[in-house]
Amino acid sequence: MLTELYLQKLFRATRNLNLRKKMGKKNLLLIDQISKVKYLHRAWLKLDKSNLNSRGLSNISIKEFEKNLSRNLKKISEQLRNKTYTFSQVKAVTIPKNNGGLRPLRVSEIKDRIVHKAIALKLDDLLAKQFHLDNICSFAYRKGKNVEDAIRAMRNYYEEGYRYILEADIEKFFDNVDKKGLVQNINSRLPDSSLETLIEQALQQEIGNPQNFSSEIFEEYFQNTENGIPQGNALSPLLANIYLSPFDARMISEKYRMIRYADDFIILCKTKQEAEKAYQIAIEELEEKLKLTVHELGAPNDNSAKTRIVDPVFNKFSFLSIRFDGKKCWVIDKKFDSLKEKIIGITTVGSNSYGLLPMLTSLKNTVEGWIAAYHFVDLEDQAREIDKYIDRQLYLLFTDLDFTLQRKSVTKLKYKGKKREIIALSPSQRRNSGIPYAVEIWKRLNAVEETIKAIEDSSNLPPQKKQAVTIANI
Numbered sequence: 001m002l003t004e005l006y007l008q009k010l011f012r013a014t015r016n017l018n019l020r021k022k023m024g025k026k027n028l029l030l031i032d033q034i035s036k037v038k039y040l041h042r043a044w045l046k047l048d049k050s051n052l053n054s055r056g057l058s059n060i061s062i063k064e065f066e067k068n069l070s071r072n073l074k075k076i077s078e079q080l081r082n083k084t085y086t087f088s089q090v091k092a093v094t095i096p097k098n099n100g101g102l103r104p105l106r107v108s109e110i111k112d113r114i115v116h117k118a119i120a121l122k123l124d125d126l127l128a129k130q131f132h133l134d135n136i137c138s139f140a141y142r143k144g145k146n147v148e149d150a151i152r153a154m155r156n157y158y159e160e161g162y163r164y165i166l167e168a169d170i171e172k173f174f175d176n177v178d179k180k181g182l183v184q185n186i187n188s189r190l191p192d193s194s195l196e197t198l199i200e201q202a203l204q205q206e207i208g209n210p211q212n213f214s215s216e217i218f219e220e221y222f223q224n225t226e227n228g229i230p231q232g233n234a235l236s237p238l239l240a241n242i243y244l245s246p247f248d249a250r251m252i253s254e255k256y257r258m259i260r261y262a263d264d265f266i267i268l269c270k271t272k273q274e275a276e277k278a279y280q281i282a283i284e285e286l287e288e289k290l291k292l293t294v295h296e297l298g299a300p301n302d303n304s305a306k307t308r309i310v311d312p313v314f315n316k317f318s319f320l321s322i323r324f325d326g327k328k329c330w331v332i333d334k335k336f337d338s339l340k341e342k343i344i345g346i347t348t349v350g351s352n353s354y355g356l357l358p359m360l361t362s363l364k365n366t367v368e369g370w371i372a373a374y375h376f377v378d379l380e381d382q383a384r385e386i387d388k389y390i391d392r393q394l395y396l397l398f399t400d401l402d403f404t405l406q407r408k409s410v411t412k413l414k415y416k417g418k419k420r421e422i423i424a425l426s427p428s429q430r431r432n433s434g435i436p437y438a439v440e441i442w443k444r445l446n447a448v449e450e451t452i453k454a455i456e457d458s459s460n461l462p463p464q465k466k467q468a469v470t471i472a473n474i
Contacts, residue, residue, distance in 0.1 A: 055107075137258040163312075166268075167317065170263045356401065410426055
């Protein structure tokens with residue numbers, strides 16, 4: 001066995017050495033390409049930095065890493081070139097899922113995330129066309145596509161008469177991916193083997209904080225998942241799309257209207273029988289060929305069933321945290337309630353020590369961010385409820401801070417979940433607080449999108465008419 005492994009390594013080393021000689025300076029090996037400081041900087045720019053306080057076990061945050069970015073990238077570059085780069089242990093965390101379960105994540109060090117991202121960018125450049133990743137039914141982690149596009153496609157298909165929706169769930173997808181077979185498939189398509197060891201190490205990082213979990217939680221969500229691909233790793237989204245690309249190809253060849261967002265997918269059909277056939281084909285592709293498990297088909301009115309065939313007019317249905325009733329879309333209650341909890345946390349005296357102005361700034365940013373994230377759905381009713389809730393919480397905040405509120409500064413209102421009228425800030429005092437109305441943010445964002453669409457639609461008009469449309473909509 002050792003002799004065989006040694007021969008394999010020797011073959012790869014000789015192969016890469018010969019490739020270097022043939023390619024010269026212009027065409028470098030893959031490891032040489034991603035180890036360039038310029039390429040690592042590109043990976044840094046593409047990295048998800050929405051949470052600047054995110055940190056691994058070393059406690060170094062994104063914000064702290066950025067302070068010495070040039071020096072840090074240069075160090076990573078040198079270690080990659082010298083083959084001395086080592087991945088650190090990861091921090092295991094769990095976050096709640098919409099279905100009540102937990103999603104296990106492995107949080108890497110910032111330096112490791114950059115290397116993960118650099119590998120992912122290079123693999124995407126080389127393999128996207130080979131695996132047809134930018135196909136009509138895949139919406140997650142692809143350039144120019146997002147949740148909004150997936151929901152819009154769902155509504156369009158439904159309006160075209162595809163009113164039976166097969167919603168399906170793959171059981172613990174990331175944990176059950178055949179990692180060995182997937183990596184072998186990827187390696188066989190690369191121009192050289194210089195990234196093989198790095199990819200293997202990136203997908204086998206050990207967990208450094210098992211003591212933070214009960215033995216039951218750790219065993220269920222982390223210890224028994226060595227075969228799969230780690231959630232939270234920048235490589236995993238690409239690997240997920242590659243692994244499920246044969247499933248996409250089969251559904252496209254069968255002319256099904258499938259919408260897949262990573263491991264979540266729905267298939268819209270014109271009849272129940274067609275949806276049942278789609279389910280059988282999905283079972284064939286996912287279970288028999290990809291060795292995954294799809295939850296059994298449940299009854300349409302069973303809201304606890306993870307796989308079922310529904311008509312949204314008659315059955316409660318949601319996809320990607322968006323409820324759909326055949327006509328309107330809105331945000332599911334859990335996401336809506338989580339916003340309320342954030343508002344309470346921000347406006348509660350004693351929950352932070354930042355002072356009134358930072359609290360109001362944080363509230364403004366939170367509301368604007370939430371509305372922007374879901375602006376593409378029919379959010380008006382929920383936005384008005386948010387505004388009532390904010391008015392109430394601001395009243396409580398100012399009262400706790402011993403502000404003297406005149407009668408004209410308060411009003412009475414009722415919002416969902418409250419039987420009686422309650423005291424809240426008046427509209428004029430709300431304006432004075434500097435917190436914009438959620439419903440106005442939503443309307444403004446949609447007006448901007450309508451303007452952009454009008455301009456795009458006018459692109460084929462004569463110049464004079466095109467100019468008239470542009471001026472009218474700005």
